[in-house]
Amino acid sequence: MCVTSSTWRWWPSAILMFGLAVAAxxxxxxxxxxEKLTHLVRQDxxxxxxxxxxxxxxxxxxxxxxxxxxxxxxxxxxxxxxxGTPMPGWRALMSEDEARWIADLLKRGTxx
Amino acid sequence: xxxxxxxxxxxVLIAAAAPADAVEMRGTGTLGxxxxxxxxxxxxxxxxxxxxxxxxxxxxxxxHASVVFSPDQRHAFVFGRDGGLSKIDLLAAAVTxxxxxxGNAIGGAISDDGELVAVSNYEPGGxxxxxxxxxxxxxxxxxxxxxxxxxxxxxxxDIPGRRFMYALYDAGEIWVIGFPGGATPRIDKLTGxxxxxxxxxxxxxxxxYLAGLFGEDGVVHxxxxxxxxxxxxxxxxxxxxxxxxxxxxxxxFEGWAAAGDLMLIPAIGRHELIAIxxxxxxxxxxxxxxxxxxxxxxxxxxRHVWVNFAHPxxxxxxxxxTMTLKVVHRFKPxxxxxxxxxxxxxxxxxxxxxxxxxxxxxDATTFAKKAEIEAKAPSGIFFTARATRxxx
Numbered sequence: 092m093c094v095t096s097s098t099w100r101w102w103p104s105a106i107l108m109f110g111l112a113v114a115a116x117x118x119x120x121x122x123x124x125x126e127k128l129t130h131l132v133r134q135d136x137x138x139x140x141x142x143x144x145x146x147x148x149x150x151x152x153x154x155x156x157x158x159x160x161x162x163x164x165x166x167x168x169x170x171x172x173x174x175g176t177p178m179p180g181w182r183a184l185m186s187e188d189e190a191r192w193i194a195d196l197l198k199r200g201t202x203x
Numbered sequence: 204x205x206x207x208x209x210x211x212x213x214x215v216l217i218a219a220a221a222p223a224d225a226v227e228m229r230g231t232g233t234l235g236x237x238x239x240x241x242x243x244x245x246x247x248x249x250x251x252x253x254x255x256x257x258x259x260x261x262x263x264x265x266x267h268a269s270v271v272f273s274p275d276q277r278h279a280f281v282f283g284r285d286g287g288l289s290k291i292d293l294l295a296a297a298v299t300x301x302x303x304x305x306g307n308a309i310g311g312a313i314s315d316d317g318e319l320v321a322v323s324n325y326e327p328g329g330x331x332x333x334x335x336x337x338x339x340x341x342x343x344x345x346x347x348x349x350x351x352x353x354x355x356x357x358x359x360x361d362i363p364g365r366r367f368m369y370a371l372y373d374a375g376e377i378w379v380i381g382f383p384g385g386a387t388p389r390i391d392k393l394t395g396x397x398x399x400x401x402x403x404x405x406x407x408x409x410x411x412y413l414a415g416l417f418g419e420d421g422v423v424h425x426x427x428x429x430x431x432x433x434x435x436x437x438x439x440x441x442x443x444x445x446x447x448x449x450x451x452x453x454x455x456f457e458g459w460a461a462a463g464d465l466m467l468i469p470a471i472g473r474h475e476l477i478a479i480x481x482x483x484x485x486x487x488x489x490x491x492x493x494x495x496x497x498x499x500x501x502x503x504x505x506r507h508v509w510v511n512f513a514h515p516x517x518x519x520x521x522x523x524x525t526m527t528l529k530v531v532h533r534f535k536p537x538x539x540x541x542x543x544x545x546x547x548x549x550x551x552x553x554x555x556x557x558x559x560x561x562x563x564x565x566d567a568t569t570f571a572k573k574a575e576i577e578a579k580a581p582s583g584i585f586f587t588a589r590a591t592r593x594x595x
Contacts, residue, residue: 095507133241134539134557138452141284142240142266147325148355148372148401148453162344168303177401179415184515191540 123192128185132193133200139177154200161201165194172191226294234293235544236584237555238268238281239579244280244563245270246578247296250546250553250586253564254573256580257296263287263303269457269583272337272590274317279585280335284309288322291336299567300338304331305332315593319382321367323359330356330369330380332388341386343588347372349394356413358403358456358595362427370400370414370423376519377403377425378433395432396423404456405594406466411484415436415456415471420444422468422481424484437484437490438477447472448495452513455498462505462525471511476510478528490528493519498542502567503549507531511540520554522570532570536563541581547588555581 102191133142135154150156169190172180181190198203222409237246237255243265247257264270264285271280278299281289286305289298307326313319313335316562321332337479346354354371360398362368377393377400378458398418405412414426420442424435467476467490476499478488494516500509508523517539522532545552551573554563562576562584589595 130558135451137266138514141307142264143285147267147284147309148357170287175418177399177450179451181449181451183449184451185339 122184122188123144124187125192128189128193129196129202131194144197154198157197162191162194162198165197169193205351218389223411226292229294231293231587232547233587234276234396234408235553236269236270236279236281236291237576237578237581238265238583238585240265240268240557240582241277241282241580244579245279245291246576246581247291248553248562248576248584250551251257253551253576254364255576255578259289259291259298260296260488261295262289262301265582267309267582269595270589271313271320271595272585272587273313275589276587276590279587280311280313280320282308282322284308285323286324286326288320288338290331290335300507302333302338309355309357310359311431312359312367312595314361314367314382315363316365319365319367320363321359321370321380323560324405327356327593328353328355330359330367331524332367332380332382342380342382342388343381344388344390346374346378348376350374357401360403362405362406363409363414366384367377368405368412368425368427370396370403372399372401375418377423378413379427384555391432393425393432395433396583397421397436401453401471402456406461406481407593409593410522411481413456413468415468417453417471436560438479438486439516441470441477441486442473449493450513451496451515452497452517454496454513457498462501462508465525467499467501467508467523467525469499476508476523479526488528490530492521492523492530493533498545500545500552501525502552503545504546507567509543511543514539516540534570537561542583544584544586547586553584553586555584 140152141147144152168184172178233251234580235248243262244260246255249256263283266284269282272594279291286303286308288304289301292299305324309323311322311505332342346356356369356375357372359369368379379391380471381389397416400414401417403414415421421439422437424437466479472475476490480487494512496510498579510521518535521530524531537556542555552565552567562578
């Protein structure tokens, strides 16, 4: 290998740039604004369900707790709320695609 | 010569007596705490300097955190969402003692004598009471409703006579716990008060406790000067049977606005404050607001009430004139205005703007912005003057 040490020094940042570019491309392919939605889940859902989604006045939103509902059911709960509880329907504030994206995020449990 | 030696000896003794971690000698009456909710830290702030003077880290999950102060205003007790209870020395900007007392907490209060700190829990439910000096547990009071089920507790406040008061969210009850002497609590229960009380607070004179209901269209009132205690429904059907708007953030009764003969409280699911007569506890008017009110905080003295709003209208503050019940000033501090706190006599108001990572400071008379402080996702702002107030 005839790579000088100075060239090696650039490798970490080159890999990082490549990674960022891929991530950006992936983000732009999905229609929902994932950064905005992640922020919404953490901060606004987190108001009742806890910043780490382990529950508060609202139930925990951990993947384990949500196991009993499928993706469509969760999407419906997000959009329509749960009558008789403080869980509001978010339909006025987001599209079905966005609600489904949140349902997937919660099912994966990858927010944190 | 002997006298000189004595003077030197005394000087040496004084120097030796000063502790190694000595803090600047100053009062704490102008200090306060700003919760940095995402990073689990708090800023110690000075309201006169309009500046942060320290930061305390490693306080756990501080979403929905609240703070009370020791009577001498040197220590702050920070209640975290994760059940953490941290006692902070404001002068040293350091944690004096920290415990994790429950799994999921919602707030706390300190008794009028400053000896007991109570914490309200969602998980495992109930209220736990601690020695304010050592944070060792004094009492654990599960919130089992008449249905025998454990309940979340909300709206915990101190009331006069070493007592605390709170509502049982699931069971629909209001409890008063007192510690007349020692650690054994006396518990008074008001049952069947209404569905899903979501928050409560007591008037600054310690007389009237109000709890808002989520499951019904109304508010519950308890007059603590009347024995036996009785829960009375007020403002029944304030929504006039109209369908409620989706509530994206629960309103708070904290810091509520008692101004002159009136009280202004958030109407849940509506873009309104309800004005209540403080003698009769009946509605005397409405204030049309920009969005669904979250906090309605009165300026000390009662001239104005500052109101912030639920997501997605949470970039705005309305200032309401308490004589005309009209909004006299509406402005947009920035994204996600979460809390407002007045300086002790109300000349300035501090506003946390979470998504701008700033605390802004406004002149309460001219509404002009005086300063900004950098803070990481700031939420609750608490000044030490709260130590002197009932129900804080």
